[in-house]
Amino acid sequence: GAVVSQHPSRVICKSGTSVKIECRSLDFQATTMFWYRQFPKKSLMLMATSNEGSKATYEQGVEKDKFLINHASLTLSTLTVTSAHPEDSSFYICSAPRPDLSGGYTFGSGTRLTVV
Amino acid sequence: KQEVTQIPAALSVPEGENLVLNCSFTDSAIYNLQWFRQDPGKGLTSLLLIQSSQREQTSGRLNASLDKSSGRSTLYIAASQPGDSATYLCAVMEYGNKLVFGAGTILRVKS
Numbered sequence: 001g002a003v004v005s006q007h008p009s010r011v012i013c014k015s016g017t018s019v020k021i022e023c024r025s026l027d028f029q030a031t032t033m034f035w036y037r038q039f040p041k042k043s044l045m046l047m048a049t050s051n052e053g054s055k056a057t058y059e060q061g062v063e064k065d066k067f068l069i070n071h072a073s074l075t076l077s078t079l080t081v082t083s084a085h086p087e088d089s090s091f092y093i094c095s096a097p098r099p100d101l102s103g104g105y106t107f108g109s110g111t112r113l114t115v116v
Numbered sequence: 117k118q119e120v121t122q123i124p125a126a127l128s129v130p131e132g133e134n135l136v137l138n139c140s141f142t143d144s145a146i147y148n149l150q151w152f153r154q155d156p157g158k159g160l161t162s163l164l165l166i167q168s169s170q171r172e173q174t175s176g177r178l179n180a181s182l183d184k185s186s187g188r189s190t191l192y193i194a195a196s197q198p199g200d201s202a203t204y205l206c207a208v209m210e211y212g213n214k215l216v217f218g219a220g221t222i223l224r225v226k227s
Contacts, residue, residue, distance in 0.1 A: 006159065032213075034214075034215070041125075041219065041220075041222075042219055043120070043205075043216075043217040043218060043219045043220070044160075044205070044207075044215075044217045046214060046215070049214075091157075093159055093160070095160075095215075097213065098162075101162075101165065102167075103147060103148045103150075103165060103167065103209055104150070104162060104165050105150070105162065105215065106162070107152075107159040107160040107161075107162075108159050109158055109159040110157065110158060110159045112157060
């Protein structure tokens with residue numbers, strides 16, 4: 001139980017284009033979704049927190065206009081990287097609180113974004 | 117600002133060996149501490165969650181301890197297997213349900 005499906009797993013895009021990453025909660029309702037970015041051999045860095053039906057909360061230093069987050073339903077949250085640049089290349093992971101374990105989290109499988 | 121440090125950064129051991137991974141955090145005001153496993157290019161799999169009021173949790177060959185006052189946790193893996201090879205991440209949950217992660221320990225178990 002408590003599965004989050006993340007797509008795509010890998011994407012290569014050209015500089016200046018936009019890429020959308022989707023995270024779906026398959027067997028539960030995720031009112032909150034966390035979006036992380038991970039650099040090689042580094043910690044996961046929280047980018048933003050999305051809440052169903054309201055605006056996302058961004059961490060300090062994260063550009064809201066570049067990383068657009070939408071959480072329009074209880075089972076879907078999306079992250080759109082707009083006007084992508086090579087420095088946006090990274091591993092992006094979503095996470096939602098588990099309904100079956102207090103304080104626990106379930107993670108998507110991640111998206112490897114490469115901007116060329 | 118909470119900081120989580122994991123030592124060692126990488127570890128290579130022969131199959132069958134018992135091993136300990138270390139995690140330390142700077143602010144003891146946490147709700148829980150969690151250990152995750154991450155395989156290359158994949159998401160995170162939850163291994164153990166220790167609530168702030170607990171001192172340890174066990175699951176199979178894994179045992180995690182928490183000393184909140186000293187800001188330390190250890191993950192003990194008994195009788196390691198090649199399939200245990202992965203990156204192990206420690207994270208603390210603080211106010212606002214935010215997880216703060218360490219950089220991880222890359223474990224390689226040689227057969």
